[in-house]
Amino acid sequence: MRLELGRINITDIRFGEKTEIxxxxxxINDAELKVLLADDPNLVGVDLDxxxxxxxxxxxxxxxxxxxxxxxxxxxxVFPGFISKVETVGSGRTHVLSGMxxxxxxxxxxxxxxxxxxxxxxxxxxxxxxxxxxxxxITPLEGLPQHKHxxxxxxxxxxxxxxxxSAAVDLTPDQVEIxxxxxxxxxxxxxxxxxxxxxxxxxxxxxxxxxxxxxxxDAKKILPSLISPTEVMDGAIVSGNCVSACDKxxxxxxQNNPVIRELLLQHGKELCFHGxxxxxENVTLADKIRSSDYAAKxxxxxxxxxxxxxxxxxxxxxxxxxxxxxxxEEMGIKTVLIxxxxxxxxxxxxxxxxxxxxxxxxISVGNxxxxxxxxxxxxxxxxxKTAEIIAGGFSGALHADGSIKVEIQAITGSxxxxxFSKLRGxxx
Amino acid sequence: MCTVVPISLTVGANRIVPAVAIPHPLGxxxxxxxxxxxLRRALVEKALKALQTEVEGQTIFE
Numbered sequence: 001m002r003l004e005l006g007r008i009n010i011t012d013i014r015f016g017e018k019t020e021i022x023x024x025x026x027x028i029n030d031a032e033l034k035v036l037l038a039d040d041p042n043l044v045g046v047d048l049d050x051x052x053x054x055x056x057x058x059x060x061x062x063x064x065x066x067x068x069x070x071x072x073x074x075x076x077x078v079f080p081g082f083i084s085k086v087e088t089v090g091s092g093r094t095h096v097l098s099g100m101x102x103x104x105x106x107x108x109x110x111x112x113x114x115x116x117x118x119x120x121x122x123x124x125x126x127x128x129x130x131x132x133x134x135x136x137x138i139t140p141l142e143g144l145p146q147h148k149h150x151x152x153x154x155x156x157x158x159x160x161x162x163x164x165x166s167a168a169v170d171l172t173p174d175q176v177e178i179x180x181x182x183x184x185x186x187x188x189x190x191x192x193x194x195x196x197x198x199x200x201x202x203x204x205x206x207x208x209x210x211x212x213x214x215x216x217x218d219a220k221k222i223l224p225s226l227i228s229p230t231e232v233m234d235g236a237i238v239s240g241n242c243v244s245a246c247d248k249x250x251x252x253x254x255q256n257n258p259v260i261r262e263l264l265l266q267h268g269k270e271l272c273f274h275g276x277x278x279x280x281e282n283v284t285l286a287d288k289i290r291s292s293d294y295a296a297k298x299x300x301x302x303x304x305x306x307x308x309x310x311x312x313x314x315x316x317x318x319x320x321x322x323x324x325x326x327x328x329e330e331m332g333i334k335t336v337l338i339x340x341x342x343x344x345x346x347x348x349x350x351x352x353x354x355x356x357x358x359x360x361x362x363i364s365v366g367n368x369x370x371x372x373x374x375x376x377x378x379x380x381x382x383x384x385k386t387a388e389i390i391a392g393g394f395s396g397a398l399h400a401d402g403s404i405k406v407e408i409q410a411i412t413g414s415x416x417x418x419x420f421s422k423l424r425g426x427x428x
Numbered sequence: 429m430c431t432v433v434p435i436s437l438t439v440g441a442n443r444i445v446p447a448v449a450i451p452h453p454l455g456x457x458x459x460x461x462x463x464x465x466x467l468r469r470a471l472v473e474k475a476l477k478a479l480q481t482e483v484e485g486q487t488i489f490e
Contacts, residue, residue: 208451283451284448284449284450285433353435353438355438
């Protein structure tokens with residue numbers, strides 16, 4: 001499949017009368033967008049704010065982050081199964097509003113939502129302090145059940161991103177990147193001497209608001225499956241929001257998965273990119289065994305000699321990670337694992353809940369238990385009190401002056417296990 | 429009693445009784461109440477039996 005990503009560089013965002021992009025400045029008709037987003041019987045309404053890099057602003061609790069895009073050529077549309085009808089994406093051309101994001105916030109849904117600081121020490125830990133953000137604060141009906149609340153906020157984020165993305169339909173991109181991958185047989189013939197590398201992409205699917213969707217399908221209900229890397233780049237995978245902020249893959253992370261991007265860029269140079277297998281992280285032992293068996297088998301069937309495996313979340317999914325590693329290694333497929341650590345505040349505890357001696361090549365993207373002091377911000381979008389109940393926060397985390405002390409677990413994307421952020425652990 | 433037996437093995441538990449699922453280790457919300465009660469009783473009885481069983485090294489009570 002061949003996908004062109006046409007990037008329109010967004011240099012500023014502001015509210016105005018007509019939604020359009022003028023020389024890189026995205027103007028948003030906030031009145032029109034509010035009406036569109038509030039059109040849901042489960043919501044009281046939405047508010048819109050802007051948060052820009054360097055501003056003294058804190059967004060809390062952050063649910064999802066989404067990159068606005070639109071489909072301009074080829075089959076399918078944005079977020080198939082949610083916004084567009086189900087149709088295979090990943091080919092043709094898609095325009096991207098580069099340098100900006102939609103961030104959803106508002107009343108807390110579960111307890112695993114995050115913090116984005118646009119300046120100060122917290123800003124270094126999240127990639128979304130560097131994007132121009134349209135922040136959507138969502139107010140649900142009182143007493144709305146959590147799962148309906150989660151669905152409503154997920155849809156608001158996707159709708160907002162699709163609305164903004166459509167402003168780029170007729171524009172000429174600032175740059176166009178082309179990503180293409182042939183089928184396994186073609187690749188093997190074309191690059192016979194390069195190592196064949198697959199990517200095993202683990203998706204968070206523990207249920208109870210810890211979910212991920214593929215073409216609209218709840219991924220806990222799938223058997224591991226093959227997916228084209230360009231389908232992932234083109235919005236086939238959507239986040240279900242409520243996983244620990246530091247190591248959940250927001251929809252933005254899925255759209256911009258750096259493992260997929262690098263593998264495509266290195267294809268035909270250092271390696272032969274042999275495909276992507278998506279797998280899940282379910283809550284029964286039988287599911288974990290079945291999915292890891294199936295995922296390892298698929299990687300073997302496509303003829304890969306090595307596999308990169310990325311986890312999402314932590315705790316019992318560590319077992320899925322280790323099972324995947326063990327089964328691949330026992331089939332003779334070399335693995336590299338990407339995971340974060342929960343090694344205690346002093347870093348002295350066991351990092352993962354499970355282990356195998358076969359996991360001899362592991363990239364650590366940081367210790368989520370490290371504690372950070374975040375000074376008060378002049379402006380808070382959302383609700384600062386949730387600092388005491390989100391994962392990584394604790395009773396007493398919020399101080400009278402508005403400053404907070406939390407584990408970096410509470411910061412959106414801080415230990416992202418796709419390697420999207422800047423932290424890494426070193427062995428010594 | 430735990431759902432993810434490999435983790436119990438990793439941390440060195442001696443007697444391990446596999447449980448139902450991580451969000452509900454000792455129950456199953458999909459069952460009607462009376463059937464769930466039977467399931468719960470069977471699990472507890474199995475655990476009590478395990479406690480009374482001499483083991484040499486880590487043992488899983490399937």
